[in-house]
Amino acid sequence: xxxxxxxxxxxxxxxxxxxxxxxxxxxxxxxxxxxxxxxxxxxxxxxxxxxxxxxxxxxxxxxxxxxxxxxxxxxxxxxxxxxxxxxxxxxxxxxxxxxxxxxxxxxxxxxxxxxxxxxxxxxxxxxxxxxxxxxxxxxxxxxxxxxxxxxxxxxxxxxxxxxxxxxxxxxxxxxxxxxxxxxxxxxxxxxxxxxxxxxxxxxxxxxxxxxxxxxxxxxxxxxxxxxxxxxxxxxxxxxxxxxxxxxxxxxxxxxxxxxxxxxxxxxxxxxxxxxxxxxxxxxxxxxxxxxxxxxxxxxxxxxxxxxxxxxxxxxxxxxxxxxxxxxxxxxxxxxxxxxxxxxx
Ligand SMILES: [Zn+2]
Numbered sequence: 001x002x003x004x005x006x007x008x009x010x011x012x013x014x015x016x017x018x019x020x021x022x023x024x025x026x027x028x029x030x031x032x033x034x035x036x037x038x039x040x041x042x043x044x045x046x047x048x049x050x051x052x053x054x055x056x057x058x059x060x061x062x063x064x065x066x067x068x069x070x071x072x073x074x075x076x077x078x079x080x081x082x083x084x085x086x087x088x089x090x091x092x093x094x095x096x097x098x099x100x101x102x103x104x105x106x107x108x109x110x111x112x113x114x115x116x117x118x119x120x121x122x123x124x125x126x127x128x129x130x131x132x133x134x135x136x137x138x139x140x141x142x143x144x145x146x147x148x149x150x151x152x153x154x155x156x157x158x159x160x161x162x163x164x165x166x167x168x169x170x171x172x173x174x175x176x177x178x179x180x181x182x183x184x185x186x187x188x189x190x191x192x193x194x195x196x197x198x199x200x201x202x203x204x205x206x207x208x209x210x211x212x213x214x215x216x217x218x219x220x221x222x223x224x225x226x227x228x229x230x231x232x233x234x235x236x237x238x239x240x241x242x243x244x245x246x247x248x249x250x251x252x253x254x255x256x257x258x259x260x261x262x263x264x265x266x267x268x269x270x271x272x273x274x275x276x277x278x279x280x281x282x283x284x285x286x287x288x289x290x291x292x293x294x295x296x297x298x299x300x301x302x303x304x305x306x307x308x309x310x311x312x313x314x315x316x317x318x319x320x321x322x323x324x325x326x327x328x329x330x331x332x333x334x335x336x337x338x339x340x341x342x343x344x
Contacts, residue, residue, distance in 0.1 A: 039190070040100070040114070042210055046188045047071040047100040049220050049277075050203065053227055054184025056277035060269065061231055066156035066178030069105020070112055071186070072096040072149060075129040076136040083133060091117040094166055095126050096148045110163070110176040118148070119171070120164040121155045146200065149185070182273070184227050194294070196222050198229035212290075217283035224274035225266050232269060234262040251304050259304040264314060267306075271318040281322070284315045 051069045058064065075083055075092040087093035098116040101107045118126055126148045155161040160177035187204045194212050196205035203226035213219050229235065239245075243255045250259060275281045292308040306314065 039188075039207070042207065043071065043188055044100040044102075045216070045219065046186050046205065046210070046223070048102045049216060049279075050184045050186030050223050050227070051102045051105055052277040053220065053224055053273050054181040055179060057182040057184075057227070057231075057273040058180055059276075060273065061182040064157075064180035065183040066153055067105075067181040067184065068107045068152075068156070068176060068178050069102035070107035071099045072118070073099045074132065074148065076133040078133075080133075080137060090115070091166060093129055095119045095129060098165075106176060106178050110174045112163075112165070112174060112176070113167070115167070116172075117166040118152070118163060119166055121152050121161050123162070123164075124151070124155075126151060146202075182227060183230055184223075185230070186223055186227070196226050198226045198235055200235070201230060203227045203230055212294075213287070215283060217280040218287045220274045220277060220279035221270070221281065221284045221287055224277070224279075225270035228266040228269035228273060229262065232262070232265055234266065238262065256304045260306060263305050267311060267314050268318055271315055272322065275319075275322050281315075281319055285312055288312065288315075 047069070050071075051067060054065065054067045073090070073092065074096050075086055078086045078092070083092075090097040095118045098107075098112055098114050098118070100114055101112050120126065132147070152161070156176065156178040160175050163174050163176050165172050165174065183201060185202045187202050188210065189204055189206050191206035192208050193206055194208045196203070196209055198204070203223055205222060205226065209222065210219070213222065238258060241255075241258055243258055244250050249255060271281050271284060274284075288308060288311055305311075
């Protein structure tokens, strides 16, 4: 997606919003209450739908990605002023924290729970969170924020991994075996901008966009679209073509048509992914209507994005193809039951 709000990406690689920031700092009130918060529930909702899409879409992803069903947060994702609190509340100065564990996922089966802190995988310690946070502040080591997850993924790709973690004061070991799927690294970033985008291998959406959505089906449409950008490696493709991440030059001439092409491809694959995960993809139509209705005054939208009419036609075509495949061939959507998924 990312209609007018390319601004967010344009704002640059180092803005908090463009960091995979599941770890939006929690508010004081919420901290005081110490209870399951709206944000915690929202993190779970996003993690669950991302996981389902990643799992159901595996036929679209020739290179299997190890899905665990847990999402993590990192000290470096918090602003400097919030880090002491993040360390105190979540132990994030010790390692990546488990933010959400999707029910019936590999992480749930391994016994992981929200609040666990990861210390090591297969005996190798994760990079120091404090060092990573320092690097982030100096803008010298931004990729390091994702380093822990990359390390975990690399280990899981070669089979089940032994995870050492901290639960309260206790060190615990669990065996985690991932399921093969699509790279569905999803993040919920706390922001007042209604936006979603794909960046550095992550599908990122904001809390303001979450508020704008009216159902899980719409949320699945949004995540399906952004995960599709990731699968299709659109950010890297556009970068290689010299299309700027934002700014006026993105909206002109060849650049605009290149961006528009990636939008159409992401719509096409995104609808298929969302459908495969069992969501009602017709939700895409009212969603885009509301979205365009809200932002149609922004001129760059029309240069870099398909018109609402074109978008609707494309989506309806894909849905018709899927419905046709369903009835003509008698094909079924993949079962999301556990048994069907134990294949790598
Ligand atoms: Zn898009």
